[in-house]
Amino acid sequence: MERNNFLEIFEPKLAKAIEEYKNDKQTRLYEMLNYTLFPAGKRIRPYLVYLGAEFAKGGELTEEELESVLNLGVCVELIHNYSLVHDDLPAMDNDEYRRGRLTVHKAFSEWEAILVGDELLNLAYEKLLSFCAHGNMEMAKAGSYLAMQAGGKGMIKGQLLDLSGIKDINNLIQTDLYKTAYLLRGALISGAILLKADKEMIEALDEYALNLGLAFQIADDILDKDNIENSILRFIHEEKAQEMVIELTNKAINALESYKVRSMSLQKLAMMLATRKN
Numbered sequence: 157m158e159r160n161n162f163l164e165i166f167e168p169k170l171a172k173a174i175e176e177y178k179n180d181k182q183t184r185l186y187e188m189l190n191y192t193l194f195p196a197g198k199r200i201r202p203y204l205v206y207l208g209a210e211f212a213k214g215g216e217l218t219e220e221e222l223e224s225v226l227n228l229g230v231c232v233e234l235i236h237n238y239s240l241v242h243d244d245l246p247a248m249d250n251d252e253y254r255r256g257r258l259t260v261h262k263a264f265s266e267w268e269a270i271l272v273g274d275e276l277l278n279l280a281y282e283k284l285l286s287f288c289a290h291g292n293m294e295m296a297k298a299g300s301y302l303a304m305q306a307g308g309k310g311m312i313k314g315q316l317l318d319l320s321g322i323k324d325i326n327n328l329i330q331t332d333l334y335k336t337a338y339l340l341r342g343a344l345i346s347g348a349i350l351l352k353a354d355k356e357m358i359e360a361l362d363e364y365a366l367n368l369g370l371a372f373q374i375a376d377d378i379l380d381k382d383n384i385e386n387s388i389l390r391f392i393h394e395e396k397a398q399e400m401v402i403e404l405t406n407k408a409i410n411a412l413e414s415y416k417v418r419s420m421s422l423q424k425l426a427m428m429l430a431t432r433k434n
Contacts, residue, residue, distance in 0.1 A: 157210070159203050159425070166202055169226045170233055173283060188264055188272045192237050197255060200372075200429070201236050201343040202229030204365075207421050208347025212357060214418045224350055227287045228298060231280045232343045235306050238276035239315075239339070241269055248319060298346040305342025310334055318386060325391040329370065337369020356414075363411035364422060371404035372429050379434065405430040 170193060177186035209217060209225045217225065244251040244259040246266060251259050261269035284299045304310060314335025322328045344365045345358060353361070377387040378397050384390045388397050408426045412419035 157206065157421075159199075162203050162206055163196065163199055165222075166199065166226060166229060167196060170202075170230050173230050173234070173279065184268075185272070185275065188260065188268060189275065191263060192241055192260055192272060192276065193233070195255075199233065200425075201232045201340065202226075203425070204340060204343040205229040205232055205347035205350075207425065208344040208349075208353070208361060209351045210347075211361065211415070211418055211422060212348040212351035212353035217351075221351065224287070224292075224295060225347060227283065228295065228302075228346060228350060229343075231284045231287075231299070232302065232339075232346070234276045234280035234283070235302070236339060238273045238280070239306075239311060241273040241276065243315065245269060248315070294350050294352060298349040301349055302342045302346040305338045305345075310338030310342065311336075314338065322386050322390075325388065328386070328388060328391065331386075332370055332373040333366065336373040337366045340369040340372065341365035360411050360415060364408045364426075367404045367408035367411065368426055368429070371401045371408065371426070374404070375401050375430060375432065379432075401430050 174186060174189045174193065177183075177189060205228050206225050209221065213221070240254065241260045243249050244254060245261055252262050253259060257263070259269070260272055264272075281299075281303070284295075284302075288296045288299060306312070311334065314331050314333070317327070317331040318335055322331060341362060345353075345361050348357060348361055374388050374397055377384075377389055378394055378401070380387065381389065381394075388400070392400075405426050409419075409423050412422060
C-alpha cells in the first residue's frame with residue numbers, strides 16, 4: 157500500500173483516538189491534543205508499522221491484520237508526538253516553531269505543553285494495553301518492543317545525550333542513533349512482530365531501520381541549515397553530509413537484499429526519505 161493510501165485510512169483512526177476528550181467537556185485538552193497531532197506530519201513511523209507487517213506477511217494484509225496495524229500505528233504516532241512536544245520545551249531545545257507554526261508551549265503555555273506531552277504518552281499505553289486484551293500475545297510482544305525503543309535504552313537515552321552536549325561527530329551520530337533511529341526501529345519491527353516475523357527477518361529489518369534512521373536525521377540536518385548547533389553540518393560540509401545520506405540509504409536497502417520482492421516498499425521509502433525536499 158502506498159503511503160498516501162495508508163494515510164487515508166490512518167488519519168481518521170488517529171483522530172478517533174482523541175475524540176473522547178471532545179465529548180467529555182475537556183475542550184481545552186482536546187484543542188491542545190488536536191493542535192499537536194493535526195495537520196499531519198510525515199507519519200513515517202505509523203507507515204513503518206504497516207511496512208513491517210507487510211514485509212513479515214509477504215503480501216496484502218487481511219482486514220483484521222490491518223486493523224491491528226492501524227491500532228499499533230496510532231500508539232507509535234502518539235509516542236512520537238509526545239516526544240516532540242517535550243523536546244520543544246524551554247528546558248530542552250527551546251524551539252518556537254515546528255512544522256511552520258508555533259510549538260505547543262508557545263501556542264498555549266509551558267505547563268500545558270508538559271501535560272499534553274504526558275497525556276499523549278499515557279494515552280498511547282492506555283490504547284496499547286486495551287489492544288492486548290483477550291490474550292493478543294503478538295500485540296503484547298510488539299508493544300513491549302516498542303516501549304523499549306522509546307525508553308531509557310533508546311529515544312530517551314538519545315535525548316539525554318543530546319542535552320548533555322554534543323562534543324564531536326561520533327557523539328552526534330550516537331545521539332542520532334538513539335534519539336531518532338531507535339523509534340523508527342521500534343515502529344518497523346513492532347509491526348513485523350505483530351505478523352510473526354522470524355529471527356532472520358527481524359535481523360534484516362533491524363539493520364535497515366538503524367541505517368534509515370541515521371540517514372533520515374542527517375537529511376533533516378541538511379534541510380535545516382539555519383540550526384547547526386546540534387547538526388552534522390557543525391562538523392562536516394553539506395556535500396559530505398549528502399554522501400553520508402546516500403551511503404546509509406544504500407546500507408539500509410542492501411540489508412534487505414535477501415528479500416528483494418517483499419522489500420520493494422521499504423526500498424522505495426528509503427529512497428524517498430533520502431531525496432526529500434522538506
